[in-house]
Amino acid sequence: MIVNPDLRIYTHPILEFKRGGEVTVFFEGKPFRAFEGEALAAAIYASGVNVFRISPVRGRPRGVFCMVGKCGSCMVRVDGVPMRSCVTSVRHDMKVERVSGLPDLSRYGRDVAREELDVDVLIIGGGPAGMASAEVLCGTDLETVLIDDQIRLGGQLIKQTHIFFGSRELFAGRRGFEIADDYNKRLSKCSNLKIITGTTVVGVFKEGVLAVGDNVLYLVRPKYVVVAAGAFENHLVFDNNDLPGVMGAGGAQTLMNVWGVKPGSEVLVIGSGNVGLIISYQLLQAGVNVKAVVEALPRIGGWFVHAAKIRRYGIPILTRHTILSVKGSERVEEAVIASVDENWNVVPGTEKAIKTDTVLLAVGLTPNTELLRQFGVAMKYIPDLGGLVPLRTRYMETSVENVFIAGDIAAIEEATTAFIEGWIAGYSILIKAYGEREDFIESREKYLRMLQEYRSAPVSEKVRRGWQLSLIS
Amino acid sequence: MTDFKETGVVDLKTLVKMGYVPSDVRLHRGPVAIYECVEEIPCDVCVFSCPFNAVSKNKMTDIPKVDFERCTGCGVCVGRCPGLAVFVVDVSREGDEGYVTLPHELLPPPSQGDAVVVLDREGGEAGTGRVVKTYRDRLTGSWVTTVAVPKNLVMNVRAIRVIKR
Structure with missing residues (x-):
């Protein structure tokens, strides 16, 4: 008999966790x-x-x-x-x-299989953006390979349990994980598409693009590339910020919504952007107690509706507050927060200790652009888009011909816009490969208009401003 | 009026100003939807979900406009709104009881007859209520739940905590 604590979630209002033997x-x-x-x-x-x-x-x-x-x-x-x-x-x-300490090279020298792939299109990343590009290319005679580093396709959609916003054409009213399931089914039927999961694209070499899987090395020589590698979560500086129990909000979301495991029992969330607000609501749904959402700015960063959803269950949103430290030996046991003034300085005497075993950081994301830099793509530092980002045409092509981008790698935004950009990149490739066919151009224009409409709200102001700075013709 | 982006809580004055609160006459005629979608965001699920074309937007990014004459208070949008920002209130019946229909996505699942603690927009306990009707939305799985509360609370109650015997 194995007796251990069990943080697994067995009943959930929205999700059903199917576990194997x-x-x-x-x-x-x-x-x-x-x-x-x-x-x-x-x-x-x-x-x-x-x-x-x-x-x-x-x-x-x-x-x-x-x-x-x-x-x-x-x-x-x-x-x-x-x-x-x-x-x-x-x-x-x-x-x-x-x-x-450092891991050892125990794999070095082991036999690995090698596979060389001469293809028309390589899509790097199987989140919404990459899947959308694959969807456009599906059924054409462009031989396409999609490589993703996760166990399952779908990117971060697989952990999104909230209902999507946006118009009908943009999956509105459906939940993220359902959209990922649909795409998994649909893309698996595309005869011109090879999907390789559990495999990381590690670099761009003279001989081609190298990807490392479990016991297989792939060398891919594509004519066109879509880099849809997404983004990674930002960390935050405070005392003891590497203590177990301090986790990315997205990491906690994966634990909870993909694997059905509670990240902790008493949680403090740092950052009131949509990610911080949504994770707080999802923690409630999983039966986890959320102590507070801490926000350094005077106003809530995310959408009002997401804030209202947690406020009505009594979760405080502490604006003008920051985290100073966490304490604990092998796990967070306590967090210390304090008020900040308009110059971001801690107001002395306002320090407050909060008993908590988990601190989730929802303090933004950074585009995952290492590969693009290896492709030689021109980059620019644009804070409104999340940091160092590639310059791009409105058709999602970078400064390097035939290298396209889509999704969070272009700008930290949303799954909805990632899909649209993926479709645009897909059509751009079709137009290059088959010439300026009217139907392709029309479809691409439709998605360009959709993107513009979606971004026209005040909540998208930062992204609009950033895009202006990132455009090349 | 407080700044709802500072608090995460919208007050009645703001809702009135935005045209989200129907006239007393309309309120007393029968159930009607109260939209608490006060920020312009890119979404129009309510517009295409409404069976009576009572909700409109010029642009996807506008705030919705509700035509209270067309709205029957059917509650379809309550279960569909991704922001969980729509409620139906009903003060048309005789007696002291009013009804609030709200989206519910927490365990335990509500069922008819359950006693509930009713919560206001800040999570404060506003009293107790009783589930008179609940069903799962076919698309989203949210429990669209109608609770009976004292009439004077229908504009305050926005969430429930289900108590299981």
């Missing part, structure tokens, strides 16, 4: 219950494990942070091989250990 994994020699199909990080986190790794320099405990394979904070050794446990599926009898 029960298996046992061993973490540091101790048996843990897991279910087939679960991510390893989720399975052991659910059983109360906080410390996944010991940091290389100062030997500090590290826990899960992003849950999507971007940060390396949850790296463990699985049967001797260092792996990011959040993007590794459980297997019966796995032997898992903490990685202490």
Whole structure:
């Protein structure tokens, strides 16, 4: 009998978690219950494990942070091989250990298969933007390969349980994870499309684009590329900010909505943008207590409706407040917040300790642009779009011919706009490949108009301003 | 009027000013939708969800305009609004009870006859109520739930906490 705490969610107002058969994994020699199909990080986190790794320099405990394979904070050794446990599926009898210090090159020299792919189109990233481009190309005779680094296709849609805004054509009224399911089904039927998941595109070389999968190296030589690699979550500076229990809000969303595991029991959310407000509501839905949402600005950052949704259940939104520190040994036990004045200085004497085991950071995202820089794409620092971003034409082409972008890599925005940009990039490729056919041009114009309409609201002012600075002809 | 983007709470004055509160005559005639969609956001789910064409927008990014003469208070938009920002109130019946229909997405699921704690826009307990009707929206799965509350609370009650015996 395995007796551990169990943070799994078994009843949920909106989601149904389908778990596979029960298996046992061993973490540091101790048996843990897991279910087939679960991510390893989720399975052991659910059983109360906080410390996944010991940091290389100062030997500090590290826990899960992003849950999507971007940060390396949850790296463990699985049967001797260092792996990011959040993007590794459980297997019966796995032997898992903490990685202490730097991971080793235990894989080096092992036999790996090699596959070379000469294709028309390479799509990097299988979130809304990449899936939308693939949808446009589906059924044409352009041989297309879509590579994604996650276990499942869908990007961050798979954890979005809220109902989509926007017009009917833009999935409005449906929930994100349902849209991802639809696309998974639809794209799997495209005969000209090869989908490779669990595989990371690591670099651009003379010989082609290199991607690393589980025991396979892919060398892809495409004529056209859509880079839809999304974004990663920002961190925030405060004392002890690497303590397990401090997590990205998106990471917590993945734990909770994809894997059905509560991120904690008493949560403090930092940042009142839409991500911070939405995660707070979803925590309520999962039966987790939300202590407060902390916001440094004098006004709430996200949409009013999302704020109203949590306020009516009594969650305070503390504007003009910031987090100063967290305390705890192997896990957050307390957070200290304080008021800030109009110059962002902490008002002395306003410090307040809050008992909490989880601090979620919802303080923005940064476009994931490393690959674009390797392609030689011209970049510009535009804070309104999320930082360093590629210059682009209105047709989503970068300064490098035949290299396109779509989604959060272009500007931190939303799934809806990511879809539209993906469609635009897809049509741009069709127009290049087949010439200026009227139907293609018409479709692309329709999506360009849709994008403009969607961005015309005051809430999109920043993005509109940023786009003006990012355009090339 | 308070700045709702400072508090996350909209007050009645603002709703009146935005044209979201029907006349007393209309309120007493029968159920009617109260939209608390006070910020211009890109969405028009209510416009295409309404079976009676009672909700309109010139642009997707406008705030919705509700035609209270066309609105029957049917509550379809309550279950569809992605912002959970639509409620139906009914003060047309004899006696002290009024009805509020609201979207509910938390466990335990409400069922007819349940006692509930009713909450205002700040999560304050405004009293108790009783579930008189509830169903899951076919598309979104939200529980569109009607609770009976004292008549004077219908413009205050915006959420419930279900108490299971």
